[in-house]
Amino acid sequence: MTEPFVELSDIFKDYGTKNILRNVNFSIQAQEFVAFVGMSGGGKSTLLRLIAGLEQPSSGTIKFQDAHPVVRVMFQNDRLLPWMTILENVSFKSRQPEQQEEANRLLNLVGLEALANQYPSQLSGGQKQRVALARALMAHPQLLLLDEPLGALDALTRRQMQDLILKICREQRLTTILVTHDVNEAVRMADRIMVIRDHTKRFEERGSSKNDPAALGIAADHVLHDIMDGEGIRDGN
Numbered sequence: 001m002t003e004p005f006v007e008l009s010d011i012f013k014d015y016g017t018k019n020i021l022r023n024v025n026f027s028i029q030a031q032e033f034v035a036f037v038g039m040s041g042g043g044k045s046t047l048l049r050l051i052a053g054l055e056q057p058s059s060g061t062i063k064f065q066d067a068h069p070v071v072r073v074m075f076q077n078d079r080l081l082p083w084m085t086i087l088e089n090v091s092f093k094s095r096q097p098e099q100q101e102e103a104n105r106l107l108n109l110v111g112l113e114a115l116a117n118q119y120p121s122q123l124s125g126g127q128k129q130r131v132a133l134a135r136a137l138m139a140h141p142q143l144l145l146l147d148e149p150l151g152a153l154d155a156l157t158r159r160q161m162q163d164l165i166l167k168i169c170r171e172q173r174l175t176t177i178l179v180t181h182d183v184n185e186a187v188r189m190a191d192r193i194m195v196i197r198d199h200t201k202r203f204e205e206r207g208s209s210k211n212d213p214a215a216l217g218i219a220a221d222h223v224l225h226d227i228m229d230g231e232g233i234r235d236g237n
């Protein structure tokens with residue numbers, strides 16, 4: 001087994017006297033697509049922030065294979081700058097021809113090349129998330145963290161974005177973590193699902209049925225059962 005892309009060991013996170021994460025242990029291999037699912041408030045986004053390095057755990061370690069991995073986060077809110085065009089939002093207004101070229105290439109990749117000179121207010125929610133995805137890719141991340149990025153989209157647009165994200169993650173060989181409330185989305189997209197059970201605050205592992213569409217509904221039911229059920233708890237891995 002190769003060294004994991006990232007390894008979390010004995011992670012605890014408290015805010016004041018409130019314990020959010022307890023004894024989280026698991027690792028993610030390079031190019032894996034992992035989903036975090038669980039009840040609202042269960043600590044999924046907190047764990048994502050710890051992995052992103054935006055916050056520190058109260059105790060425990062997060063060890064990356066590469067000492068300084070390039071990490072980008074995509075949120076539910078697209079966070080585009082309204083006064084910049086789509087191209088400028090992706091290229092960070094760089095005047096360097098290579099940067100411009102790369103931004104155009106990425107807009108092409110997400111199917112928005114025709115809208116490069118429009119402003120965010122002229123785009124639909126789904127189109128704005130495509131821009132946010134292109135902008136995240138601009139940094140050539142090794143790790144892409146997706147914090148409910150499709151939560152505000154209608155069902156059809158959401159499905160299209162799921163396919164686009166999967167295709168891009170595969171092509172660019174990204175390691176990806178998706179936080180989602182949508183169990184079907186997790187089952188459909190992820191190689192592996194980490195379920196957080198609310199009252200134990202522990203993450204558990206679940207396989208997914210990405211390669212077996214017929215088993216999708218059954219797998220989703222199992223994950224839902226895991227989220228709600230308190231029996232048979234085991235630590236981390």
Ligand SMILES: Nc1ncnc2c1ncn2[C@@H]1O[C@H](COP(=O)(O)OP(=O)(O)OP(=O)(O)O)[C@@H](O)[C@H]1O
Nearest residue numbers: 015020038039040041042043044045046047179181
């Ligand atoms: N900076 C903070 N200070 C204090 N408490 C916090 C802070 N950030 C998050 N929390 C608390 O930590 C808990 C977990 O929040 P988190 O956002 O990680 O959950 P989540 O599983 O991502 O929820 P959701 O699915 O609703 O986004 C919540 O009870 C939240 O109120």
